[in-house]
Amino acid sequence: MQSDLQSNNSSGRIGIKQDGNSYGVLIVDDSKFVKKQLSKILEEEGFEVVATAAHGAEAVDKYKDFKDNIDLVTMDITMPGMDGIRAMEKILEFDKSAKVVMVSALGKNDLVKKSFMLGASNYIVKPLNRDKVVERLGYVLNG
Numbered sequence: 001m002q003s004d005l006q007s008n009n010s011s012g013r014i015g016i017k018q019d020g021n022s023y024g025v026l027i028v029d030d031s032k033f034v035k036k037q038l039s040k041i042l043e044e045e046g047f048e049v050v051a052t053a054a055h056g057a058e059a060v061d062k063y064k065d066f067k068d069n070i071d072l073v074t075m076d077i078t079m080p081g082m083d084g085i086r087a088m089e090k091i092l093e094f095d096k097s098a099k100v101v102m103v104s105a106l107g108k109n110d111l112v113k114k115s116f117m118l119g120a121s122n123y124i125v126k127p128l129n130r131d132k133v134v135e136r137l138g139y140v141l142n143g
Contacts, residue, residue: 013044013045013046014045014046014134014137014138014141014142015042015043015045015046015047015048016046022046022047022048023046023047023048023071023072023141024047024048024049024050024066024069024070024071024072025042025047025048025049025050025070025071025072025073025074026050026051026052026053026059026062026063026066026070026072026073026074027039027042027049027051027052027053027073027074028052028053028054028055028056028058028059028073028074028075028076028079028084028087029052029054029074029076029079029103030054030055030076030079030080031076034076034103034126034128035052035054037128038074038103038128038133039052041128041130041133041134042133042137045134045137047072048069050066050069050070051065051066051070054079055079055080055081055082055087056079056081056082056083056084056086056087056090057081057082057087059073059075059082059084059087059091060082060087060090060091060094063091063094063095063098064094067094067095070098071099071141072099072100072101072137072140072141073088073091073098073099073100073101074100074101074103074124075087075088075100075101075102075103075120076102076103076104077102077103077104077111077112077115078104078105078111084102084103084115085102085111085114085115085118088100088102088115088118088119088120089118089119092118092119099121099140099141100119100120100121101120101121101122101123101124101136101137101140102115102120102122102123102124103123103124103125103126103128104123104124104125104126105125105126105127121140122136122137122139122140123136124136
């Protein structure tokens with residue numbers, strides 16, 4: 001399955017577009033560890049981490065600031081202040097074509113279901129599994 005996702009470019013990495021440029025990502029999580037772990041996985045797959053944010057309000061601001069360079073957002077659901085679901089809603093109000101992948105330690109629960117109903121493109125469960133991260137992001141980017 002992974003080879004199907006990677007066949008869209010000659011580099012073999014899902015973070016590289018057909019034109020050879022990297023997909024840009026905004027990583028949103030209140031955990032520095034998770035941001036670092038996701039950054040490492042994504043950069044190894046060819047993505048460019050355009051920005052990171054620690055809470056929802058910061059995510060919305062950074063999305064607006066870097067919109068032209070962001071192809072995908074990974075969004076933690078549970079964060080202090082504005083949570084990931086509300087931040088996703090605000091990003092989608094600003095840019096209805098935004099691709100937001102929710103990240104949750106909670107698995108398939110009511111919050112994940114709610115995020116799908118409100119426009120999430122996919123989700124990733126913590127603890128992060130490299131293959132699952134690559135698979136889910138590949139589906140979002142390549143249909």
